[in-house]
Each structure stands twice: as structure tokens, then as C-alpha cells.
Amino acid sequence: MNILVIGGAGFIGSHTVDALCALGHTVTIYDNLSKPVHLKGKPPYLPEIEFIEADVRDKEALKRALHRKDVVFNFAAYQDYLPDFSTFYHVNDVGTALIYEIIVENKLPVRKVVVATSQAVAGEGLYVDSQGKAFAPDIRSEKQLQAGLWDITGPDSLPAKSQETPETFSNPQNQYGISKLCQEKITIHTGARYGVPSVAMRYSIVQGPRQSFYNAYSGACRIFCLSYFFDRPPVIYEDGLQLRDYVNIEDVVAANVRVMNDERADGCVFNVGGGKGYTVLELAEIVRDVFEKDVQPVLPGLYRFGDTRHIISDISSLKRLGWAPLRTPYDSIRAYRNYLLEQSDIEDIMDYAEKKMRSLNVVRPVTKDRAGKWA
Numbered sequence: 001m002n003i004l005v006i007g008g009a010g011f012i013g014s015h016t017v018d019a020l021c022a023l024g025h026t027v028t029i030y031d032n033l034s035k036p037v038h039l040k041g042k043p044p045y046l047p048e049i050e051f052i053e054a055d056v057r058d059k060e061a062l063k064r065a066l067h068r069k070d071v072v073f074n075f076a077a078y079q080d081y082l083p084d085f086s087t088f089y090h091v092n093d094v095g096t097a098l099i100y101e102i103i104v105e106n107k108l109p110v111r112k113v114v115v116a117t118s119q120a121v122a123g124e125g126l127y128v129d130s131q132g133k134a135f136a137p138d139i140r141s142e143k144q145l146q147a148g149l150w151d152i153t154g155p156d157s158l159p160a161k162s163q164e165t166p167e168t169f170s171n172p173q174n175q176y177g178i179s180k181l182c183q184e185k186i187t188i189h190t191g192a193r194y195g196v197p198s199v200a201m202r203y204s205i206v207q208g209p210r211q212s213f214y215n216a217y218s219g220a221c222r223i224f225c226l227s228y229f230f231d232r233p234p235v236i237y238e239d240g241l242q243l244r245d246y247v248n249i250e251d252v253v254a255a256n257v258r259v260m261n262d263e264r265a266d267g268c269v270f271n272v273g274g275g276k277g278y279t280v281l282e283l284a285e286i287v288r289d290v291f292e293k294d295v296q297p298v299l300p301g302l303y304r305f306g307d308t309r310h311i312i313s314d315i316s317s318l319k320r321l322g323w324a325p326l327r328t329p330y331d332s333i334r335a336y337r338n339y340l341l342e343q344s345d346i347e348d349i350m351d352y353a354e355k356k357m358r359s360l361n362v363v364r365p366v367t368k369d370r371a372g373k374w375a
């Protein structure tokens with residue numbers, strides 16, 4: 001098939017490109033090489049195939065690129081902590097809507113559109129209170145976090161329990177998550193209405209080589225690996241007991257290829273996760289183990305305003321199509337470590353990331369009163 005991969009120069013896109021090429025498809029990459037993801041230009045890992053440097057919001061360029069394509073993947077996204085809220089909707093939603101607009105206006109015979117959304121659509125996810133009643137908590141308040149009270153309580157103020165969250169649930173809490181929910185709706189409803197088979201993939205935290213070193217959003221794998229690489233203790237936010245599910249890039253690519261080939265996936269949103277929760281401290285321990293370092297992480301009482309406390313996706317829908325995650329965070333961290341070691345021009349990019357987060361006022365300290373208690 002002729003396949004267009006929008007955002008194909010990035011982390012998930014480029015691995016998907018490699019798999020599609022290996023399967024014998026003719027693949028075109030469409031990417032604007034946006035910064036800071038591609039701070040140093042076109043990445044060296046891209047194969048020698050057709051590359052269109054253009055923005056997903058450029059209708060004329062996108063129209064030309066969509067000509068004679070059987071399948072379209074859209075991985076292009078704006079994903080940062082910057083407060084330019086409208087950019088999330090321009091890139092993630094307008095960009096996705098344009099794909100359908102061009103297909104419908106020009107009656108293009110596209111057989112499948114696969115769009116990358118995110119676990120961020122689920123926000124804090126699904127919880128049950130002390131009585132076992134389900135509820136959907138909103139973001140924790142600044143006051144709660146300043147006091148170092150990390151856990152979510154139910155409406156009765158008693159401790160509540162995080163649940164594996166299915167695709168039917170959505171409660172996004174930031175511009176990125178809201179834009180991703182909108183992107184899902186565009187994909188599923190426009191696809192169904194105009195007869196374009198479409199699938200939305202709600203990825204959990206994806207791990208593996210090629211995650212940009214310069215993207216503030218890249219997360220714990222990148223930060224912890226860089227810390228140990230530079231012999232520094234990784235900084236853990238909150239108490240480190242936040243639960244997350246991590247999915248290996250090769251499992252994500254397998255999921256992408258599966259939904260492309262399986263008609264039963266059409267019209268569906270799928271969680272693509274690791275299927276098992278790890279605390280952030282457990283992840284740091286895995287990284288320490290892989291890097292064979294004695295340095296222990298530090299917990300200086302910092303938090304990132306807007307972070308979810310726990311979030312784990314229920315992956316049973318995609319499992320019913322025959323997919324399952326086969327790799328562990330150990331596999332992902334080993335692969336990422338090898339990738340780091342291959343870099344010849346690596347400078348202290350962790351400082352770059354930390355400074356950027358601080359300049360954006362995203363990382364904040366817990367406050368203490370005069371008696372030294374959390375205030």
C-alpha cells in the first residue's frame with residue numbers, strides 16, 4: 001500500500017515507518033521537523049524514502065501528499081507545557097480535521113486513517129470511593145499539592161482507589177488532553193459519517209529509543225536515564241508512589257500495524273498501554289539497575305502542577321483483537337540506554353530540560369510553615 005505518515009520523523013512515527021517499510025509498503029513521511037523536538041534538524045535515523053517537510057495545517061501541501069494514498073497515520077502533535085493554548089487545538093485538531101476535509105472534498109479513496117491520541121484524555125482516570133462507588137476526580141488543587149497531600153480522596157474525604165481506565169471514560173484536565181479528546185471525536189465521528197475507516201490510538205507512556213532529548217514532555221524515562229548517564233541522582237516528584245503504565249515502542253508499533261490491517265478496529269478508540277502499573281520509584285529503580293549505578297533518587301518535595309496522581313489504562317479492547325504488550329519497562333530502558341550510548345554529541349541536555357521546566361514555572365516546591373511542617 002501507499003502510506004502517508006504525518007509526524008513520521010518523530011519517536012512513534014519513525015518506528016512505525018520502519019515497520020511499514022519492512023512489510024513492503026511504500027511510505028512517505030510528512031513532518032515539519034518542529035522544534036524543540038528536532039532541535040538539530042532532520043534526524044539521522046530516518047530511512048531514505050520520500051520526505052515532505054510541511055506542516056499538517058498546510059492544506060495545499062497536505063492535499064498533494066494525500067494523493068494516491070491508501071492509508072494515513074497522523075502522529076503530528078503539539079505537546080508541551082507552554083501556555084500557548086490555542087496551538088494545541090490548531091495542530092492536533094485543525095490538523096486532523098484537515099485530513100478528513102481533503103479526503104471528502106476530493107473524494108480520495110483512503111482506506112484507513114489511524115490517529116494518535118493519548119492517555120491524557122482520561123485525565124486523573126476512574127476512581128472508586130470508600131463505598132466502592134465510581135467517580136471521576138478532577139485535577140488536584142494547588143493548595144492540596146502545596147501541602148504535600150498527594151492522594152486523591154473521594155467525595156466523603158476518605159482515601160479513594162484508582163482503577164484501570166477504559167476507553168469509554170474521558171475527563172481531560174489540560175489543553176493537551178482536551179485537544180486529544182477532540183481529535184478522537186473528529187477521527188471517529190467524521191470517519192463514520194463520511195465512510196472513511198478510522199481508528200484512534202490512546203497511547204499510555206511510550207518508551208524506547210528516539211524519544212527527543214529536547215522535548216520537555218518526554219517524561220521520566222528520558223530524565224532518569226540522563227540522570228544516571230551523568231551520574232546524578234534523579235529527582236522524583238511528590239512521594240514517588242504515583243502509578244503509571246509504560247508501553248514499549250515495539251509493542252506500540254505492533255498495535256499500529258494490527259489496527260491498520262484489521263477491519264474490526266474501524267470506528268474504535270483503543271487504549272495502548274503496558275497493562276501493569278509501576279510506581280515512579282519502581283521505574284527509577286529499574287533505570288538504576290540497567291545503568292548499574294549506586295546513586296539513589298532524591299525526593300526534595302517538588303511537584304509538577306497538573307500531573308496526574310495515578311493513571312493506568314485498561315487494555316482489554318485491544319487485547320480482544322489479538323494484541324498484547326510483550327515487552328517490559330526493563331526492555332525499554334535497556335534499549336534507551338543503548339541509544340544514549342550511541343550519541344556522539346551529547347551535552348548536558350538534562351540541565352536544558354530542567355531549566356526549561358523551571359522557566360515555565362511547571363515544577364514547584366511544597367511549602368513548609370515556620371515549625372517545619374508542610375503548610
Ligand SMILES: NC(=O)c1ccc[n+]([C@@H]2O[C@H](COP(=O)([O-])OP(=O)(O)OC[C@H]3O[C@@H](n4cnc5c(N)ncnc54)[C@H](O)[C@@H]3O)[C@@H](O)[C@H]2O)c1
Binds near residue numbers: 030118119211215
Ligand atoms: N510518546 C508518548 O509517550 C505518547 C503518549 C501518548 C500519546 N502520544 C502521541 O503520539 C504521537 C506521536 O508522539 P511522539 O512521542 O512520537 O512525538 P514526537 O514529538 O517525537 O513526534 C511528533 C512528530 O510530529 C511532528 N510535528 C509536530 N507538529 C507538526 C505539525 N504542525 N506539522 C507536521 N508535523 C508536526 C514533529 O516534528 C515530530 O516529528 C503524538 O500525537 C502524541 O501526542 C505520544
